[in-house]
Amino acid sequence: MLQSDLFTKTRREAPKDEEAINAQLLIRAGFIDKLQAGVYTFLPLGLRVFKKIENIIRKEMEALGGQEILMPSLQPKSSWTQTGRWETYDSLFRFISHYSKIEYALGPTHEEIISPLLGKFIFSYKDLPKYAFQIQNKFRDEKRAKSGLLRGREFFMKDLYSFHKDEADMDKYYEKAKKSYDKIFKAVGLGKLTYLTFASGGTFSKYSHEFQTLTPAGEDIIFICDKCKIAVNKEIIGEQNVCPQCGNKNLKQEKAVEVGNIFKLKTKYSTPFNLKYKDEKGAGKDVIMGCYGIGLNRLMGTIVEVYHDEKGIIWPESVAPFKAHLLNLAVNNKKITAFADKIYNSLQKAGVEVLYDDRNDISAGEKFKDADLIGIPYRLVISEKAGGKIEIKKRNENKAKLVDEKELIKIL
Numbered sequence: 001m002l003q004s005d006l007f008t009k010t011r012r013e014a015p016k017d018e019e020a021i022n023a024q025l026l027i028r029a030g031f032i033d034k035l036q037a038g039v040y041t042f043l044p045l046g047l048r049v050f051k052k053i054e055n056i057i058r059k060e061m062e063a064l065g066g067q068e069i070l071m072p073s074l075q076p077k078s079s080w081t082q083t084g085r086w087e088t089y090d091s092l093f094r095f096i097s098h099y100s101k102i103e104y105a106l107g108p109t110h111e112e113i114i115s116p117l118l119g120k121f122i123f124s125y126k127d128l129p130k131y132a133f134q135i136q137n138k139f140r141d142e143k144r145a146k147s148g149l150l151r152g153r154e155f156f157m158k159d160l161y162s163f164h165k166d167e168a169d170m171d172k173y174y175e176k177a178k179k180s181y182d183k184i185f186k187a188v189g190l191g192k193l194t195y196l197t198f199a200s201g202g203t204f205s206k207y208s209h210e211f212q213t214l215t216p217a218g219e220d221i222i223f224i225c226d227k228c229k230i231a232v233n234k235e236i237i238g239e240q241n242v243c244p245q246c247g248n249k250n251l252k253q254e255k256a257v258e259v260g261n262i263f264k265l266k267t268k269y270s271t272p273f274n275l276k277y278k279d280e281k282g283a284g285k286d287v288i289m290g291c292y293g294i295g296l297n298r299l300m301g302t303i304v305e306v307y308h309d310e311k312g313i314i315w316p317e318s319v320a321p322f323k324a325h326l327l328n329l330a331v332n333n334k335k336i337t338a339f340a341d342k343i344y345n346s347l348q349k350a351g352v353e354v355l356y357d358d359r360n361d362i363s364a365g366e367k368f369k370d371a372d373l374i375g376i377p378y379r380l381v382i383s384e385k386a387g388g389k390i391e392i393k394k395r396n397e398n399k400a401k402l403v404d405e406k407e408l409i410k411i412l
C-alpha cells in the first residue's frame with residue numbers, strides 16, 4: 001500500500017483524554033479513532049491488525065470443530081428474563097422502542113441466544129456433540145472505560161459454545177480448547193506471558209479458567225505458581241491460598257489482563273431453555289454446555305501494552321499490519337525513486353506485505369519517526385546514501401545492514 005494513499009495521518013501528541021498506553025499509541029499511529037469513551041473505530045491500519053488476529057483465532061476454532069455463525073446484537077427482553085439475567089446482568093444495555101414500547105437488550109454475550117437456537121436442531125444423542133462460534137461485537141455498559149481497547153463498551157469477542165451429551169465429553173473438549181487457546185496466544189506473540197489462571201466456576205463448577213497476560217496495564221491481580229506455570233486469580237487465592245495443582249504456597253503476585261476465559265456451563269443455560277435430547281434408550285436428558293471467549297480488541301490492546309517502547313509500537317510479525325515499511329528518503333531524485341518503486345513492486349510480487357512511504361511532503365526525520373510509531377517489523381530505507389542498496393533494520397533492533405534486492409527478498 002502507498003502511504004500517500006492512506007487517509008489517516010500520524011499525530012505527535014496523544015489525545016488528552018486517553019490514559020492508556022495502548023489507546024495513546026494506537027490513536028497517534030492512526031490504527032484507531034475514539035468516538036466516545038470505550039468505543040473506537042478501526043482505521044485501515046488497525047483493521048489489518050484486527051483481521052490478522054481474527055484469522056489466527058478463526059483457524060484454531062475451525063480446528064476445534066467449531067462452525068462459524070453470526071448472531072444478532074439486538075435481542076428481545078424475553079430471552080433475558082428466561083435466565084433471570086435481565087435483572088441481574090449489571091452491564092446489560094437495556095432500552096425501549098419508541099414505537100412499540102417493546103424492551104430490548106444489546107448483546108453483551110450470547111448464551112441467551114445460542115441455547116434456544118441449538119434447541120431447534122438438537123433432538124437426539126446423534127445430534128451431539130456440536131460446536132458453534134462467532135466473532136461479533138458485544139455491548140457492555142462498563143462503569144469504567146479508561147483502559148483503551150482493554151475495556152470497551154462496544155468490542156469484539158470470539159465466543160464459542162459447545163454442546164455435549166454428558167460431562168465427560170465436555171471435559172475432554174474443554175481440555176482441547178485449553179490447548180487451542182495456548183496456540184492462539186502463542187501465535188499472536190503472547191505465549192510466554194499468558195497464564196492459564198484458575199478462577200471461580202460459579203455455582204456450576206469448581207473452577208473456570210482465565211487466560212491472563214502479564215502487563216502493568218492489567219486491571220487484574222493474579223498469583224503465579226512457578227512450579228506449575230499456572231496462576232490463580234484473586235477469588236481463588238482468597239478461598240484457598242495455595243496452587244490448586246501442587247499445593248505450593250509461594251505464589252508470586254502480578255498484574256495481568258484477562259484476554260480469554262473458558263467456562264463449564266453444564267446445565268446453567270440448557271435448563272432455562274429446556275435444551276434436552278433423547279439418549280440411546282429414548283430418555284430425555286439435559287444438554288451439557290461449555291463456553292469459550294476471547295476479546296479481540298482487548299487482545300490487540302494487550303499486544304501494544306506488551307510490545308512498545310518510547311518511540312512507538314513494536315508489532316509481532318504475525319499480527320503486524322504489514323511485514324515491511326519501505327521508506328523512500330529521496331523522493332525528488334528520479335533515479336532513486338525509480339529504484340524504490342522497483343523494490344516495492346518486486347516485494348509485492350514476492351508476496352511481502354509492504355507499506356511504501358512515498359510521501360513527497362514529509363522530511364526524512366518525520367518518516368523515521370512515523371515508522372517507529374507505526375511499528376512495522378522490518379524498516380527498509382532507500383536513500384542517496386545507500387548507493388543502490390537497501391538499508392534493512394528490524395523495529396526491535398538498533399543495527400541496520402545494507403543488502404541488495406536479491407538478499408532483501410530472501411530475508412523477507
Ligand code: ATP
Pocket residue numbers: 109140142149150151152153155157258259260261293294295296297298299
Ligand atoms: P472482565 O472480568 O475483564 O470484565 P469478563 O470476565 O466479564 O471480563 P467474559 O464475559 O468472560 O469477560 O468475556 C470473554 C472475554 O471478552 C474476556 O476474557 C475478555 O477478553 C473480553 N472482554 C470482556 N469484557 C470486555 C470489555 N469490556 N472490553 C473488551 N474486551 C472484553
Ligand code: MG
Pocket residue numbers: 258261
Ligand atoms: Mg472475568
